[in-house]
Amino acid sequence: MARPTPSLTLALLQARESAMDFFRPHLNQHNVTEQQWRVIRILWQAEDQTLESYQLAERACILRPSLTGVLVRLEQNGLVRRWKPETDQRRLCVTLTPQGNALFDSMKGEMMRQYQKIQQRLGPEKYRTLMGLLDEVQKLDPDDPQ
Numbered sequence: 001m002a003r004p005t006p007s008l009t010l011a012l013l014q015a016r017e018s019a020m021d022f023f024r025p026h027l028n029q030h031n032v033t034e035q036q037w038r039v040i041r042i043l044w045q046a047e048d049q050t051l052e053s054y055q056l057a058e059r060a061c062i063l064r065p066s067l068t069g070v071l072v073r074l075e076q077n078g079l080v081r082r083w084k085p086e087t088d089q090r091r092l093c094v095t096l097t098p099q100g101n102a103l104f105d106s107m108k109g110e111m112m113r114q115y116q117k118i119q120q121r122l123g124p125e126k127y128r129t130l131m132g133l134l135d136e137v138q139k140l141d142p143d144d145p146q
Contacts, residue, residue, distance in 0.1 A: 012137075022117060026111060032103070033070070035060065035066070038062070039062075040100055040103065041104065042056060044096055050093055052092065052094075053068075053071070053082075078097055078100075079103060
């Protein structure tokens with residue numbers, strides 16, 4: 001019986017775990033989970049640091065029901081604020097608080113140093129290639145007959 005081809009999804013997960021090993025100690029030092037950090041970073045990068053919850057869930061790769069729990073804890077810690085616009089109570093918006101911004105600012109230097117370590121170990125060309133390939137994979141459409 002022929003061996004199955006290597007699993008792309010498993011390889012991506014294993015690579016993610018290896019990459020996260022660079023960041024976990026810093027996250028743990030600040031008592032921030034990986035999901036909480038993704039939410040904080042994505043909000044920090046958003047145009048006015050505000051997104052609707054469905055946008056945030058999509059960008060952070062967190063299922064909506066799980067995101068609710070993450071947001072509750074972040075709100076309890078004073079890092080985000082959730083609110084519904086008066087014009088449309090069906091929407092739920094999330095914004096980074098000044099305390100959330102301060103946390104991001106205090107963490108970003110070390111996080112950037114870890115990214116630099118990864119780049120140095122891979123080399124700039126391999127890092128650019130990796131990021132380019134990951135971008136291509138993200139854009140693949142499973143329904144495209146090509």
